[in-house]
Amino acid sequence: MAARALNHPRPARVRRSAGHPVEVNGEAVESLRESWLVEDRWWTAAPLRRRYWELVGERGRNLVVFHDLTGGGDAPGGWFVQSP
């Protein structure tokens, strides 16, 4: 078998308000801890552009979700959850 990546992003159901997530997979967001932008491989045909959010859910656990912005404009790729 070939090598495969660990920690693949998993699709997530995210509801947002005022531009930031307020609910992830049915769990309300208690607080927003951090947000950062990752841009990579913009020089290739498959560029990567993600807006990450580190959140604390109502159950007290840390969540990291990102919004795939590679589609550009207001209709980008979607939301994913991933370990930091």
Next chain:
Amino acid sequence: MVVCVYLPRFELVVAAGGPQALAGRALALAPLISSEQRVGEVSGAAEACGVAAGMALGEALARCPDLVLVSPDPVRVAESWEAVVRSLESVGAAVEAERPGLAYFETDGLRGIHGSDDGAIAAARQALGRPARIGGGPTRFCALAGAQAVRSRRPLILDGPPSQEARQWLAARPVGLLGYRAETEALLETLGRLGVRTLGELAGLGRTVLADRFGAAGVIAHRLACGEDSRLRVRRIEEQLQETLSVGDASSGSALRRVLDVLVGRLLARPERRGRTLRAVTLSARLLTGGGWRERVVFRQALCDPERIGLALSLRLQLLPAPASALRLTVERFGPPANEQSALLDQARAARAARLREAIAQVRAVAGQDAALRAVCVDPDSRVPERRVMLAPIPE
């Protein structure tokens, strides 16, 4: 009899450079970078302006606009406090060092050396070589109340069993004395709101009522207000082993980690260690921005392996609030001597590898070829999480 030695504003005096620096100036210890933004100990002039220790920084500056914040220096405080405790131990006392500026010892075992309780206190005062408030009493808390009440160079001694004279005297003392005990510190705000001002009023509420309202802390508070207390927890006297290195340009990051490795190597190579393992150490640093930083590390098990010690300490090194100018490693407690004799042939490693191969073969036989894989770090610093670690087949 228990004797309390109280050095007021010890941390502020050390950080400010001496007691003369506090004279007539409104000073306060600045909050530590990574902690809550509240001022530490404050000078008398700052207290006169309404500033109190533990007050929020914004409120303190609003009450006293001329307030000067002094950078805390936990490294120098620890050094100075260690010198104070050792001077008390030099007269034969077994000391409980509660916090910097507050220590206790019992005089029962010192009468044979110094003649009487007064002789032991005089010897302690002479060994200290600095002004200190000293109180004596049948228990630790009574002695603390005495040291807090005394203003002169003469010690305040409360004689008799705790149930009589000492209890009557304690009844008029402020309830704020409970703030000197970690177990009862949190009760002060609530007691203030309930209008309980003195220890006598607190004792009058009754133990069951306090236990009902505050739990275990309430019971402890009632015992203290009645003059009862637990026995002293004296510290073990151990030889001090420490190594210091000036870090030069390697003030942060991986270069500082290498300095730490050198420090650990030097400490373990000291002949005074006599093969003993390390149970607890203190990692401290002088900062380029002024002041110091100090972190106590207790290992899960006593260690003498430099790699494991370095790994445990490097995690704490990341907490450094600013680049360091010097790094120090001090042994606080030793563990039992380690058996450092290794086997002539490293058979354990070969046996373990064979067991691992056999286990992988069995897992693959049951669950298929992909059941056992190896995680390989390919780009650990990548900003894209899924590119950091790959799963790769384990060779047969």
